[in-house]
Amino acid sequence: xxxVGTRADHxxxxxxYDAVCxxxxxGAFADADDDGVGDLDGIRGRLGYLxxxxxxxxxxxxxxxxxxxxxxxxxxxxxxxxxxxxxLLAMDVDPSRTEPGPVLRPWLDNGxxxxxxxxxxDPADAVGAVLADYPDRIVIGSGTGNWQLLFGxxxxxxxxxxxxxxxxxxxxxxxxxPRPAWAMASRDSTRIRDHAALTPVRAMxxxxxxxxxxxxxxxxxxxxxxxxxRIRMPWEGLMRPFGFSAARADWSAIPHDWVHFTVEAQLEDxxxxxxxxxxALEMRATHPAFTGDEVEWFxxxxxxxxFRRVGSTLICALNTSAEPVPLPPGEVLLSSRPLVEGxxxxxxxxxxx
Numbered sequence: 426x427x428x429v430g431t432r433a434d435h436x437x438x439x440x441x442y443d444a445v446c447x448x449x450x451x452g453a454f455a456d457a458d459d460d461g462v463g464d465l466d467g468i469r470g471r472l473g474y475l476x477x478x479x480x481x482x483x484x485x486x487x488x489x490x491x492x493x494x495x496x497x498x499x500x501x502x503x504x505x506x507x508x509x510x511x512x513l514l515a516m517d518v519d520p521s522r523t524e525p526g527p528v529l530r531p532w533l534d535n536g537x538x539x540x541x542x543x544x545x546x547d548p549a550d551a552v553g554a555v556l557a558d559y560p561d562r563i564v565i566g567s568g569t570g571n572w573q574l575l576f577g578x579x580x581x582x583x584x585x586x587x588x589x590x591x592x593x594x595x596x597x598x599x600x601x602x603p604r605p606a607w608a609m610a611s612r613d614s615t616r617i618r619d620h621a622a623l624t625p626v627r628a629m630x631x632x633x634x635x636x637x638x639x640x641x642x643x644x645x646x647x648x649x650x651x652x653x654x655r656i657r658m659p660w661e662g663l664m665r666p667f668g669f670s671a672a673r674a675d676w677s678a679i680p681h682d683w684v685h686f687t688v689e690a691q692l693e694d695x696x697x698x699x700x701x702x703x704x705a706l707e708m709r710a711t712h713p714a715f716t717g718d719e720v721e722w723f724x725x726x727x728x729x730x731x732f733r734r735v736g737s738t739l740i741c742a743l744n745t746s747a748e749p750v751p752l753p754p755g756e757v758l759l760s761s762r763p764l765v766e767g768x769x770x771x772x773x774x775x776x777x778x
Contacts, residue, residue, distance in 0.1 A: 439561070439563075439573075440481065440511065440561070441481075441482070441511075441539075441563045441573055441574060441639060442604065442639070443637070443638065443639060443709075443715070444481040444482055444511075444639045444640075445479065445480045445481050445482070445634075445639070445640045445642065445706060445709070445710075446480070446481065446482045446483070446484050446513065446541070446565065446606065446639060446640065446641045446642070447475065447478070447480040447482065447483050447484065447642050447643075447644065448483075448484040448486055448515065448541070448641060448642065448643045448644065449468060449483055449484065449485055449486065449644045450463070450486050450487050450643075450644065450655055450656070451463055451464065451465065451468065451485055451486065451487045451488060452464075452487050452655075453487075453644075453655050453656055453657045453658065453669075454467060454468055454471070454644055454658050454669075455467030455468060455470060455471050455658060455660070455669060455670075456669055456670035456671070456672065457469075457470055459670055459671045459672045460670075460672055461670050461672035461674045462670075463657075463658075463669070463670075464497065465485075465495070465497040465498055465500070465501045466497055466500070466501075468483070468485075468501060469497075469500055469501045469504055469505075471660075472504055472505060472508050472510065474688065475508075475510060476508050476509070476510070477703070478647060478699075478702065478703060478706065479703060479706035479707055479710060480510070480642070480706070481509075481510070481511060481710075482510060482511035482512065482513055482538065483505065483510055483511075483512055483513070484513045484514070484515050484541045484565075484641075485512065485513070485514050485515060486515035486541075487515075488514060488515070488516075493531040493532045493534070493535045493537075494531070494535055498535070499535065499536075502535070502536040502537070506536070511538040511539070512536070512537060512538055513537065513538055513539045513540060513541055513563070513565070514532055514537050514539075514540050514541070515540070515541045515542075515543075516528070516529075516540050516541070516542055516543070517542070517543035517545075518540075518542055518543075518545065518552070519545050520545060520546075520547040520549065520551040520552055520570075521545070521546065521547070521548075521549075524551070525551050525552050525555050526551075526554075526555050529552070529555050529556075530555065533555075533556075533559045533562060537562075538561070538562055538563070539556075539562045539563035539564055539565070539573075540552075540563075540564050540565070541564075541565040541566075541576065541641075542564060542565070542566045542567070542572075543567075544566075544567035544568050545566070545567070545568055545570070546568040546569040546570060547566070547568075547569065547570035547571070548569050548570070550570065550571045552564055552566075552570065552571075553570070553571040565606050565639075565641070566603070570603075571603075572603045573603060573604065574603055574604055574605070574606040574638075574639050575602060575603040575604065575605055575606060576606045576608060576641060577597060577605055577606065577607065577608065578608050578609075579593040579594075579596070579597050579607075580593055580594075580607055580608070580609055580629060580632070580633055581608065581609045585625040585628070585629065585745055585772070586728070586745050587725075587728050587729050587730045587743055587744075587745045587746075588728070590629075590632065590730070590743065590745075591722070591730045591732075594636065594720065594732070598636075598637065598719060598720060604638050604639065605636075605637075605638035605639070606638060606639040606640065606641050607633045607636055607638055607639070607640050607641065608640075608641040608642075608643075609626075609629055609630070609633055609642075609646070624761070624762065624771075624772040624773065625745075625772055626649055626698070627649075627698055627701055627761040627762070627773075627774075628743060628744075628745075628761045628762075628772055628773050628774040629774070630698075630701070630702065630705065630761070631701075631705060631741065631743075631759070631760075631761050631774040631775070631776065632741060632743055632774055634705050634706070634709050635709075635715075635732075635734070635739065635741035635776060636720070636741075637717060637718045637719065637720070637734065643656075644656065644658055645658055645659075647698065647699050647702040647703075648686050648687075648688065648691060648698060648699055649686060649698035649699075650683070650686060657669045657670075657676075657679055658688075659679070659683045659684075659686060659687040659688070660687060660688050660689065661687050661688065661689035662684075662687070662689070663684055665677070665679045665681060665683075666679055667679070667683060667684065667687050668687070668689075686698075701759075701761060704759055705759060705776075708758060708759060708776070712739075712758070712778075713737075714734070714737045714738045714739035714758075714778045715734065715737065715739055716734065716736055716737045716739075717734035717735045717736035717737045717739075718735075718736075719734075719735040719736075720732040720733065720734055720735060721733050721735055723740075723753060725742070725750075726744075726746065726750045726751075727746060728744070728745045728746035728747075729742070729743060729744045729745065729746055729750050729769075730742070730743050731743070731753050738755075738778040739776060739777075739778055740753050740755055740776070740777040740778070741774060741775070741776055742769055742774060742775050742777065743773075743774045744769045744770065744771060744772065744773050744774070745771075745772065746771060747771050748771060749765045749766075749768035749769060749770050749771065750768060750769050751767075751768055751769075752764075752767070752768065752769050752775060752777065753777060754777075755777030755778055756777060756778050757775055757776070757777050758775075758776040758777060758778060759775065759776045760773060760774070760775035760776075761773045761774045761775070
């Protein structure tokens with residue numbers, strides 16, 4: 426069992442510097458008391474999965490009305506910290522109209538490791554002034570503010586085209602301000618049939634995880650499930666709600682074909698999207714090539730790109746064209762799809778060193 430702060434961090438950097446943050450909609454993740462709604466004890470019962478996945482922090486969303494001193498939250502914090510996971514809270518606080526101290530301090534006093542704030546500007550650094558009294562706590566923010574991490578959907582907005590994706594990366598890394606926290610949460614694949622339909626999703630996940638900065642995932646994203654709606658996590662079994670709850674309820678809103686996308690099914694399939702995420706997150710956390718805060722670009726065929734993390738040997742190549750393309754020189758660490766006679770297939774990405 427790893428303790429908080431013991432995860433490999435490639436040097437003397439704060440824990441959040443390249444952290445993988447996993448946002449959980451509490452009511453849709455896991456139901457421990459079988460009332461049909463997810464809860465904190467449900468999350469606590471699934472901490473083993475989160476450790477297996479390889480995330481560094483969980484972000485609790487949908488916590489409005491919860492007591493910061495809730496016994497269930499205290500249990501979750503204790504076990505999460507004991508398993509090396511930080512716990513953040515998603516909140517909507519407007520520092521320009523609301524004094525943030527009385528809102529944030531009760532959570533910080535009870536062990537919350539930071540916040541992911543809704544898009545707000547904080548030019549006076551009122552939030553930062555509160556966190557100054559709590560070492561090692563962080564804020565993931567949007568807009569103007571002295572955040573540790575700047576949340577951005579630039580990759581999602583760029584779509585699946587090498588040129589716009591490259592432009593988005595260059596723009597974000599070229600700006601001054603907080604370190605980026607890359608997200609792909611606006612995926613709109615509302616109906617999925619098989620993993621072949623997830624080719625762009627898998628490729629963009631590898632681009633996202635290769636970049637300097639932190640990463641923000643939403644629960645279910647690692648399974649290839651949509652990111653724009655409230656997803657009840659499909660855990661196991663052949664019948665809806667796939668282990669989310671034992672409550673007798675109308676689960677017809679959960680697509681039956683998600684039987685092929687449950688955690689159980691994907692853990693047993695080395696070619697699944699979950700397996701790809703697990704391998705990618707493990708490499709990102711432990712491989713010495715994942716260092717450097719800048720990228721440099723190589724020449725590439727049309728509708729493709731390749732970049733290297735400056736100061737390391739890691740290369741990420743993306744092919745959004747309709748044809749296989751040659752890979753840059755190097756040893757392949759991981760690819761989102763099997764190579765075709767040594768070339769990168771259409772709609773794929775690969776890591777090389």
